[in-house]
Amino acid sequence: MLRGCVSLARGLRPGLRAAPHGAWPGPRLAAAPQPFWGHTAGFSQLGRPKDFALPNPSWSQDMMSLYNKFAEMAKDGTWKRIPSYDRSVDHLPERVRQAFKEVRQDTRFFLRNTDAEGIGFEYVMFLNPTEKRIVCLFQPGPYLEGVSGFAHGGSIAAIIDSTVGGCAIFAAGKVMTANLSINYRNPIPLGSVVLVDSKVDRIEGRKVFLSCEVRNVDGQTLHAEATALFIQLDTKTSQQQEACSP
């Protein structure tokens, strides 16, 4: 518990530090809340979707130094940062996107369901195409609380599902989760940073088998481990080369 508290304190920026007695000072809103049905929040003034997978002031020092490390490794193309938007389809490579005939305008990608920085899912994913691997840097905010002070298991499942899902999309195009099995080993303090490290283990026909580990920044603490099965829905979207290009 002590270790968790130390990590929590270290992982938070002053503006998001926990108030006495565990109460949160309240979110710092980056923008006024937008109506759900309006779907204007994610668009910049240029009319382009906002890329949420870029540093913002809520990112802790741990988050920033990991981000800088991966950004450095991305310079030679070994790793690629995956942009992240508030609509699911905007994440998808063109070939996969075309497989969705109708795209609703009033939906939001679950992990990007708020515009307020730092209170929900703060994350960025990096893809290693050669290794069919995605590492997600994840900083769970105070609105993801489960047991007091720690990330909700459902939020951990969501970030794992999305990270292995990214790997499966890369490997097989249009897919859906058929099975996700998680062992929770150690709680994740809110505001700390963890690495969600996932890879494709094997592909059998339409079935994509993946595995994932969630560890703290120094790698010493295993927070969760998971296996997943994704089913390919459309064989025409399976070209990795296409999926790999931004």
Ligand SMILES: CCCCCCCCCCCCCCCC(=O)SCCNC(=O)CCNC(=O)[C@H](O)C(C)(C)COP(=O)(O)OP(=O)(O)OC[C@H]1O[C@@H](n2cnc3c(N)ncnc32)[C@H](O)[C@@H]1OP(=O)(O)O
């Ligand atoms: C460069 C790239 C950038 C990408 C950048 C992305 C960044 C950001 C990523 C965001 C990523 C978000 C990822 C969210 C992903 C969801 O949240 S998906 C939502 C949750 N999942 C669902 O709702 C799925 C519900 N289930 C279904 O619709 C259907 O059961 C399925 C999964 C499509 C499968 O149905 P089906 O196509 O009819 O397939 P079916 O014939 O039943 O089964 C095919 C085979 O799989 C096996 N199978 C099916 N289900 C199972 C199971 N549960 N267990 C074991 N075996 C099974 C069958 O036994 C069969 O095996 P074989 O007989 O062929 O050996």
